[in-house]
Amino acid sequence: DIIERDVAIVGGGSAGTYCAISLQDQDRSVIVIEKEPRLGGHVETYVDPATGIAMDYGVALFDNTPAVNDYFARFDIPLVKISAFNISWFSYDFRTGKAVAPSYNPSREEVLAAFVTYFAQHARYPGLERGIFLPSPVSEDLYMPFWRFVEKYEIQAAVPTMFLLDAGVGDLLSNPVVEVFRALPRHMVEGVLTSNVLTPANHTVIELYRRAEAELSLTSSLFLSSEVLYAYREPTNTTEKNKITLLVRTHTPTETKLTLIHAKKLLIAIPPKPSLLDPWLRLTADELSVLIRYINTGMYVGIVNGTRFPPTAGILNLASNHTMYSFPYLPDMYNLIPARVPGLMLAIYGTMQTPDPYPMFEVAVRQHMLEDIRRIQRGNPDRYPGTEEPALVAFAGQAPYILQVSGEDIKDGFYERLYALQGQMNTFWIGAAWAADISGEIWKVARGVVLPKLVGEL
Ligand SMILES: Cc1cc2nc3c(=O)[nH]c(=O)nc-3n(C[C@H](O)[C@H](O)[C@H](O)COP(=O)(O)OP(=O)(O)OC[C@H]3O[C@@H](n4cnc5c(N)ncnc54)[C@H](O)[C@@H]3O)c2cc1C
Incomplete structure (x- = not known):
């Protein structure tokens, strides 16, 4: 199969899912490639079989900020303050x-x-x-x-x-x-x-991701249980229409499927450790010299x-x-x-x-x-x-x-060099490494910094 999208997003955790929904809301076509059989990343919800009581034991609490309130309201999920x-x-x-x-x-x-x-x-x-x-x-x-x-x-x-x-x-x-x-x-x-932090009223953060999953599936924008085997990226100044090509493998209970994806931009939303990226992305020397510090x-x-x-x-x-x-x-x-x-x-x-x-x-x-x-x-x-x-x-x-990263790396301008990677090789980056390590801050950086630049280049 061959498909074409504006943006290919690798990783469907907090950051990747937020960006996919946000881009769709801006009438941009996306495809999310997530290695697990569900979206949500660090989100984990347990339902007690005896009582039916649900509880989150991964991401559970959210800061009371516009980014958080807007996103949950978008899915019609009520939030309550934690006592x-x-x-x-x-x-x-x-x-x-x-x-x-x-x-x-x-x-x-x-x-x-x-x-x-x-x-x-x-x-x-x-x-x-x-x-x-x-x-x-x-x-x-x-x-x-x-x-x-x-x-x-x-x-x-x-x-x-x-x-x-x-x-x-x-x-x-x-x-x-x-x-x-x-x-x-x-x-x-x-x-x-x-006592001014929020959680979903039903203590089931995974519900947010189920609803996102349903929306993305409706537009054929989601590959679960999937991984990128190979990525080809055109240099930033190319005039090619599709600057990104990905070969993706999807596992289903009955078959293993290969898909070729052409996209204008790549958005990486997985932890940017070279050992997790290099096998399929072939990092540039610039990217490697920054990300190796983690x-x-x-x-x-x-x-x-x-x-x-x-x-x-x-x-x-x-x-x-x-x-x-x-x-x-x-x-x-x-x-x-x-x-x-x-x-x-x-x-x-x-x-x-x-x-x-x-x-x-x-x-x-x-x-x-x-x-x-x-x-x-x-x-x-x-x-x-x-x-x-x-x-x-x-x-x-x-x-x-x-x-x-270490204090020496911070002194040497690590974070300036990290942010300078945004857009290079038609590739953008989002996730906990690019913000404070909580979902609300990641969504704030996505909507305030990364997505405006990415959409501006489509
Ligand atoms: C136990 C725990 C509790 C937490 N509690 C809170 C909390 O209450 N509130 C809060 O705001 N934050 C909390 N956090 C912080 C949390 O890290 C962030 O909120 C947020 O989930 C990070 O999102 P992310 O998208 O960067 O990473 P992740 O959520 O880890 O998402 C990365 C996604 O990429 C996928 N992936 C990885 N490699 C590949 C690959 N090669 N190909 C395709 N997909 C891949 C993963 O399966 C995952 O779905 C908690 C973290 C932990 C570990």
Whole structure:
């Protein structure tokens, strides 16, 4: 088969789906190539078979911004504000199962005052509201390790809460400040602290993607379970009508189909790690020299039953004497939090930063999660009596997660060079690597920066 479209989009997660719908709404033809049998990427929804209660255990919360409200309204999906979390925390060293008292306990007033300072510093860089546009030369405050920034602005009291909100970010304290700003963007954190974040009223984010899937299927604009085998891109200044040619393989239960796609532009909406791109895209030397700088973490979320922990208990992993905040050693679980379905808990697991896009075998993560819980049960029989054993009822591995670069790279103008790739070789880029790592910010960058430039060149 041969098909022609204005834009070919590789990746149907948060970014790719948003762009596909937005381009269709502007009467541009698209084709989305997604490797999984569904759209949504990091979105995961679990429906408890016993109660029928649905809950999101991937992307669940959205900042209360026009980009988010407009998009959900477009699909007629009502959003509600999340009420305050009512969790009593118990701390253990997950390596031993022993109770650990938090080594640093700032008061609520101290925490809020520290966040006010953090927000004020974040607000000094308006380019972070539109994408990752940093002043040139990049100021030292933006590339210094976060621990120095914390000391400089005396915001220690915010750090334990940041670590809690920022599971999956790896080594928070060594991260350059820009990467912390990207992982903890001001509007989202303000929203969480003031109960001003949104979620679909039916706690089923996947519904957004089902509706998008239906719309894209209606116009034959979607290839699920598909991958690009080969991409040919004309140089930017070519006069050819179709500047992009893709050979795509689609797996169905009964056959494997090949399709040739001609498009005017290519929009890449998958994590831009060279090892994931180079096999089919053949990166230019310019692209490779930028994208090779990325490191990432791995994040994994399980839903567990049989923990024996009380229904409103959150179980926090702390390691005595490891940093002034007793941060846990990674890879390990950050914490266990009560899920929406009574009796179930969410197990949040993460790794340190690494160049490897897939830092852990998922089977090892699952095993580690369950061993940790058993260790806490065994170590505290009076508190958690009974014979129930923990078991995973759902699990999702999200790697590579939080693509980021070093302070040296940021100082050397990495983000300017990254954004300069937009449009080169008739190729545009969108996704978490191009924004703060939350859906609302990605959609804002898509509609404010990437799509206007792309549409302008069609
Ligand atoms: C556990 C977890 C919870 C999160 N919670 C929130 C939250 O509550 N709120 C929030 O705003 N953000 C949350 N995030 C952040 C989340 O990363 C972003 O919101 C957003 O989903 C990132 O979108 P993306 O499109 O860049 O990437 P993804 O959603 O990862 O999409 C990439 C897509 O590309 C596909 N793909 C990959 N390789 C190929 C290939 N070669 N060919 C074709 N397709 C390919 C993938 O299957 C995927 O569908 C969470 C992240 C995780 C991991």
